[in-house]
Amino acid sequence: MLLHIDAVLSEEEAARCRAALEQADWVDGRATAGYQSARAKHNLQLAEDHPLALELGEHIVSVLEKNALFMGAALPLRVFPPLFNRYDGGHSFGTHVDNAVRQVRSTGHRIRTDLSATLFLTNPEDYEGGELVIEDSHGAQSVKLPAGHMVLYPSTSLHHVRPVTHGARISSFFWIQSMIRGDAQRTLLFDLDMAIQRLAADSRNDLSAVQLTGIYHNLIRMWAEI
Numbered sequence: 001m002l003l004h005i006d007a008v009l010s011e012e013e014a015a016r017c018r019a020a021l022e023q024a025d026w027v028d029g030r031a032t033a034g035y036q037s038a039r040a041k042h043n044l045q046l047a048e049d050h051p052l053a054l055e056l057g058e059h060i061v062s063v064l065e066k067n068a069l070f071m072g073a074a075l076p077l078r079v080f081p082p083l084f085n086r087y088d089g090g091h092s093f094g095t096h097v098d099n100a101v102r103q104v105r106s107t108g109h110r111i112r113t114d115l116s117a118t119l120f121l122t123n124p125e126d127y128e129g130g131e132l133v134i135e136d137s138h139g140a141q142s143v144k145l146p147a148g149h150m151v152l153y154p155s156t157s158l159h160h161v162r163p164v165t166h167g168a169r170i171s172s173f174f175w176i177q178s179m180i181r182g183d184a185q186r187t188l189l190f191d192l193d194m195a196i197q198r199l200a201a202d203s204r205n206d207l208s209a210v211q212l213t214g215i216y217h218n219l220i221r222m223w224a225e226i
């Protein structure tokens, strides 16, 4: 499932992040790439242990923990501390697949990448190109969202970032290990969750909503790895 999550950060918050990041020291993005993706990756990145990356990353994770849509769709077990990248002057990232397992440098913890997330921090009108193109079961989906909006997609998908031919595109990107490893099961749980919420809005459906909520939790009990 590919999901847009609107306004993870407000426009003002995204602008503040962007202003701070514009002053930061960027390094070659290949620092965190695997062997195959290093050959395709041409962008800049904030070092993983850069104080600004840690500060903004913590804020993003704390905001996401209160975001019902994110929590319901990702069913997160662990979130990789958000990283930040910058594409300008023709930078691009050719077709690749994200590494299956990533180690958090500060803690040594390993995270299985079930879901990939890109949080856009620059508004689309401020740069040309830079679409994130994700190949999913419905074909290639091109994603370019307003500042503060995020896309969540299965890390199993091939994806690329088209060249930024004008302006600069600054984003945060990170991975999530979900309690539910498989995209099919996770999507089914999310659809069920959404349907229960619609049903529960009408008090005449109380008993059905309770029964279906029980089924939802029993499926999580059956499938969750924690």
Ligand code: NI
Pocket: 096, 097, 098, 159
């Ligand atoms: Ni990637």
